[in-house]
Amino acid sequence: MSFYGPPREQLGEVASNLLQVEKVYQQHGLSAFMHDNLIAFMRNEHFVRDQPFVTALLANADGETDAAKIWRLHTCCWAARSALGIEGDFVECGTYKGFYAGVMTQYLQFMTLPRQFYLYDSFAGLPEQWSTDLEREQANPGYQWDGVYQDVIDRFGHMPNVQVVKGIVPDVFDTVMPDRIAFLHLDLNAGAAETAALDRLLPRLSDGAMVVLDDFGRLEQRELCQAHVEWWRAHDHSVLELPTGQGLVTYRKPTA
Numbered sequence: 401m402s403f404y405g406p407p408r409e410q411l412g413e414v415a416s417n418l419l420q421v422e423k424v425y426q427q428h429g430l431s432a433f434m435h436d437n438l439i440a441f442m443r444n445e446h447f448v449r450d451q452p453f454v455t456a457l458l459a460n461a462d463g464e465t466d467a468a469k470i471w472r473l474h475t476c477c478w479a480a481r482s483a484l485g486i487e488g489d490f491v492e493c494g495t496y497k498g499f500y501a502g503v504m505t506q507y508l509q510f511m512t513l514p515r516q517f518y519l520y521d522s523f524a525g526l527p528e529q530w531s532t533d534l535e536r537e538q539a540n541p542g543y544q545w546d547g548v549y550q551d552v553i554d555r556f557g558h559m560p561n562v563q564v565v566k567g568i569v570p571d572v573f574d575t576v577m578p579d580r581i582a583f584l585h586l587d588l589n590a591g592a593a594e595t596a597a598l599d600r601l602l603p604r605l606s607d608g609a610m611v612v613l614d615d616f617g618r619l620e621q622r623e624l625c626q627a628h629v630e631w632w633r634a635h636d637h638s639v640l641e642l643p644t645g646q647g648l649v650t651y652r653k654p655t656a
């Protein structure tokens with residue numbers, strides 16, 4: 401169980417009440433999903449029986465908070481696998497320690513595929529020019545620690561087709577950027593940076609490309625959500641908000 405929002409001293413009470421609820425469902429052989437600020441009763445949760453997925457999740461999770469993101473990772477793995485039918489490479493903007501990328505690459509056995517996976521991150525947190533004070537307050541300094549870049553290089557060192565690219569999004573695209581993109585995961589926790597990334601990457605998105613927005617539905621990211629709503633509307637698309645807090649778009653190239 402992993403929840404956030406109310407003051408820490410009240411979360412204990414919330415958790416113990418939820419445990420009682422979970423017990424009632426379990427007594428009747430019914431499922432109760434309660435993780436990552438998502439409560440869902442009586443869902444099939446078929447992904448927990450997908451052994452390669454669960455193995456990849458547990459092999460890459462650094463503790464309970466990562467493992468609790470199972471439903472978000474299911475979304476990513478589903479979208480990434482769906483993108484295998486689309487021409488192009490894979491891109492993640494916002495990699496941090498490489499948890500999501502680790503799960504997806506292991507699940508898809510990415511190193512056996514004739515594609516590249518580009519992982520972009522400053523490896524120094526949200527830069528001032530592409531984030532608001534509030535976004536930096538919420539996210540930094542969690543993402544600012546020495547050694548994370550080298551750790552990520554080491555983590556993917558055995559996969560020659562995974563490129564770890566250090567730099568500020570979107571400026572870093574001047575150094576390296578794939579020609580065609582089949583899968584895009586945006587997880588920068590900053591609306592301006594994510595829409596600026598889309599401005600640069602849009603011409604390279606293949607028809608049918610899968611785009612996953614990690615923070616679109618999160619209440620504390622209202623401004624990011626609004627930035628995406630407006631950006632996608634201006635490009636004749638809309639975002640599917642998922643109960644996981646993610647957003648999902650299937651990109652369709654405009655017909656001439």
Ligand SMILES: C[S@@+](CC[C@H](N)C(=O)[O-])C[C@H]1O[C@@H](n2cnc3c(N)ncnc32)[C@H](O)[C@@H]1O
Pocket residue numbers: 493494495496497498499500501520521522523524525526527530543567568569570587588589590593
């Ligand atoms: C939420 S974390 C990413 C989590 C990651 N997807 C995972 O698997 O755990 C956000 C990351 O985005 C990076 N970031 C935020 N804004 C950025 C920008 N404009 N350019 C490059 N990196 C940025 C931060 O350094 C941080 O590592």
